[in-house]
Amino acid sequence: MFDRLKKRLSDAIKGFAKSEEASAEEPQETSEAAAVPGAAEEAEPQEKLKAPETKAKSSHEEKPQKQVEENIRISLGTRIKGSLLGNVQLGEREVDDFVQNIKVLLLESDVSFETAESISESLRERLLEGRIGAKDMKSRLVELVRASLEEVMKSSASGPNVVEFVKARKAAGQLPVRILFLGPNGTGKTTTMAKVAKLLSSEGISTVFSASDTFRAAAIEQSEYHAKKVGVPIIKSTYGADPASVAFDAIKYATAHGIDAVLIDTAGRQETNRNLLREVEKMYRVAKPDMTIYVAESTGGNAVLGQIGEFSKSIKVDGIILTKLDCDAKGGNAISIAHSAGIPILFLGTGESYDDIVPYSPDFILDRIIPAA
Ligand SMILES: Nc1nc2c(ncn2[C@@H]2O[C@H](COP(=O)(O)OP(=O)(O)OP(=O)(O)O)[C@@H](O)[C@H]2O)c(=O)[nH]1
Ligand SMILES: [Mg+2]
Incomplete structure (x- = not known):
């Protein structure tokens, strides 16, 4: 899960931290300047090293770590301070190089441009904010990159807790709770509906399936298969039947059977x-769902955000x-959806398998992309 992005972030951070830590371990290179009080401060502006000429040629795809090391050169002033004080205030140029590198690899991992910008801006501010211990540079960078990613993903954690939602309705006698699942093909x-049924069942909540996909060949049999596996009754009709009326029957069944x-x-x-969007709008009007859940693929690329936007125009998701997520090596799409969909992830x-469902939390994603150092 997210292995590719994880490796690339780790390489970028290691490369940058290594060059900083090395600077703290090489006082001999800077001993002349260090001997003169104030020399460190003065040295910084004019001594910033130019970006190496190899920059334009190197490819992020081929050798990310090597490229980071080539692209990022720590200014002499920063190196002196690092060696003297054991911590450094990164210069703007260093920060920009590092942030730019992180941004490129985020974009290459399917993070949308808008989200990559937000992360970069947040990371830049954090890096310029304070001093960083030259010796624990890597863990501090990990912390700051994690914090920047978390910042863009945290608003998506504000959604309703499905289990608690149903329990509250049950306690208030407002049953049955209607939950509509929609989204693109496959x-x-x-x-997921079967996973949710199993989860609810483990919390003492009973469910019934409405086999309201009367459109796709074998869809009814597939719903029946899952219903049987998780031990849930199912209300079905025939292919071509009105899906809204199937939902209506399922609601009646639930009412009659508690x-x-x-x-x-x-x-x-x-x-x-x-046509199909109008059909689901009709279902929405007839079934009057208490909760509408959009099922999106983490592997769906940047198109997913546009799709959610289109569905949300006519239906309140x-x-x-x-x-x-287990099939997603890049991880960027999950970050972008969490940042930009404007709808909580549940x-x-x-x-x-039916147990492969976890409540959304930014930490779950972060731990797999950039584990805390
Ligand atoms: N690896 C993995 N596979 C999943 C996950 N969720 C669903 N699938 C698989 O995705 C495939 C499609 O799942 P369905 O539940 O049939 O998808 P659907 O959205 O109902 O498909 P349609 O009814 O055709 O639109 C199946 O092979 C599932 O086993 C997941 O989280 N991880
Ligand atoms: Mg289906």
Whole structure:
């Protein structure tokens, strides 16, 4: 999960930290200047080293760590201070080089431009804010990059807790709770619905499936398969039947049988298919869901944000479940969705089995992208 981004961030940080730490260990290079009080301060502006000529030629893809080491040169003034004081105030040029490098690798890992900008800005401010111990440079950089990523992802953690939501409705006697799952084709809606059913069941909450994907071949059988596996009743009709009326029947069934929640599956649909979007709008009006969940793939690239935006124009989406994180080597899309969707992320899907679902938290993603040092 996110292995590629994790490796690249780790390489970038190691490369930068190594050059800083080395500077603290090489007082002989700077001993002349250090012997003169105030020389360190004076030396800084004119002694900043130029970016190496190799910069334009090197490729981020080929040798990220080597490139970081080539691109980032610590100013003499900073090196002197590092060796004397054991900590350094990074210069703007150094910070800009490092931040630019992080930004490029974020963009190459599918982070959207807007999100990469926000992260870079936050990281830049943090790096310029205070002094950094020359010896523990790496762990401090890890901390600062983590904090910058967390800042852009934290607002997505403000969504409703599905289990608590249903429990509260149950306590208030407002049953059954209706939860509608929607999203593009193949993102994991039906599987995720079964995961949610199992999770709710482990909390003493009963559910029924509404097999409201009457569109795709074999979709009803697939819903039945999952329902059976997680021990949940299912209300179904025939292919081509009105999906809204199936949902209506499932709600009636739940009311008659004292079932707490109705989980309504829907056919996958692209945001460009007006007919299918109108159909789900009708479902929305008839089933009057208490919660509408958009199921998105972490591996879906930057198109996912546009898709969520299109769906949200006609339907109020309460939360997102981001699936297939286990298949996502890049990780950038998850960060961008958390930053820019404007809709909270409720859960993360982390595999194909029914237990592979975890509540969303920025830390879950961060621990896999840039583990705390
Ligand atoms: N690796 C992995 N696979 C997942 C995850 N969630 C779902 N899948 C797989 O994704 C595939 C599609 O899942 P479905 O649940 O059928 O997706 P859907 O959105 O209902 O698909 P349509 O009904 O065709 O639109 C299946 O093979 C699932 O096992 C996940 O978190 N990780
Ligand atoms: Mg499905």
